[in-house]
Amino acid sequence: MASKDRMMVTEPQEPRAPGFVWPTLICFGAIMLAGAFAGYNAAAAEAGDATLAPWIGPLIAAALGIGGLFLYFRRHAGWFRALSPRQRRYWTALGLSAVVGGIIGGWLVLDQPTGRSAADLFSSGVLSPGFAIGASLLWVAGLAVGMVLYHRAIDDHEERAWLWAGLAGWYAFVFPAPVWWVLHRAALAPPVSVMALFLLTMLVNAAVYLWFKFR
Amino acid sequence: MNNQLKVLRAMRNWSQAELAQRLDVSRQAVNAIETGKYDPSLPLAFKLARLFDMPIEEIFDDGFEG
Numbered sequence: 001m002a003s004k005d006r007m008m009v010t011e012p013q014e015p016r017a018p019g020f021v022w023p024t025l026i027c028f029g030a031i032m033l034a035g036a037f038a039g040y041n042a043a044a045a046e047a048g049d050a051t052l053a054p055w056i057g058p059l060i061a062a063a064l065g066i067g068g069l070f071l072y073f074r075r076h077a078g079w080f081r082a083l084s085p086r087q088r089r090y091w092t093a094l095g096l097s098a099v100v101g102g103i104i105g106g107w108l109v110l111d112q113p114t115g116r117s118a119a120d121l122f123s124s125g126v127l128s129p130g131f132a133i134g135a136s137l138l139w140v141a142g143l144a145v146g147m148v149l150y151h152r153a154i155d156d157h158e159e160r161a162w163l164w165a166g167l168a169g170w171y172a173f174v175f176p177a178p179v180w181w182v183l184h185r186a187a188l189a190p191p192v193s194v195m196a197l198f199l200l201t202m203l204v205n206a207a208v209y210l211w212f213k214f215r
Numbered sequence: 216m217n218n219q220l221k222v223l224r225a226m227r228n229w230s231q232a233e234l235a236q237r238l239d240v241s242r243q244a245v246n247a248i249e250t251g252k253y254d255p256s257l258p259l260a261f262k263l264a265r266l267f268d269m270p271i272e273e274i275f276d277d278g279f280e281g
Contacts, residue, residue: 084239156256157244213243215252 018076030065031106089153100142161212169205217276
């Protein structure tokens with residue numbers, strides 16, 4: 001029996017890497033919960049009842065979301081500890097960027113007046129000053145910290161991909177921006193759209209990065 | 216630049232991921248070097264030379280015949 005048991009013993013499994021499904025579901029659930037609080041408040045206001053303070057819903061949703069993510073990633077702590085310091089910095093930077101992006105995205109959803117469609121999220125519609133200031137601070141601080149961590153963590157190959165991607169993104173701005181500007185001044189084009197140029201540089205940057213990294 | 220990385224890796228029965236772990240780079244970096252799409256930096260070339268216990272010029276060949 002003992003020898004049979006010994007034969008049945010399996011090799012210790014390597015710690016499993018965290019996936020994307022559960023973190024996505026947790027973030028989505030937190031956003032939905034915050035939306036439910038916002039919906040409750042809107043319904044209560046319409047009915048003339050007392051509403052909750054506007055920060056209660058987002059705070060509870062954020063706390064539950066962060067708690068859920070913490071519990072999920074704690075299950076994979078062994079995987080994280082087995083990584084080299086460079087890999088740890090890499091995944092910390094990506095995780096931080098995802099959290100900051102998730103918070104800004106969730107906050108943007110909550111900041112929309114009721115009745116607007118999902119497509120309106122990325123329009124040039126009015127935003128509240130609180131969101132505008134908060135999201136700007138989060139974007140700048142999150143990007144600064146995340147990028148320092150990220151660029152200290154990437155290897156030579158990925159650094160080269162980023163250098164070419166950054167250069168291509170720069171040219172994607174430098175070529176069209178003055179052309180569009182002078183064409184507009186001659187009434188031959190609509191006003192220059194900062195976000196269109198931003199999107200173009202991001203798309204070119206991402207395409208070149210992915211080409212050099214994964215071709 | 217041609218290199219012997221794939222052969223040296225196969226002789227040790229290492230996967231690209233295993234070699235990447237030993238070099239502390241991504242698997243994509245190892246693949247890009249093996250397929251000649253990326254020439255490693257000098258520090259990484261020295262790391263490879265130390266790992267395989269060979270001079271750099273025996274791993275990499277720039278095609279120069281002086």
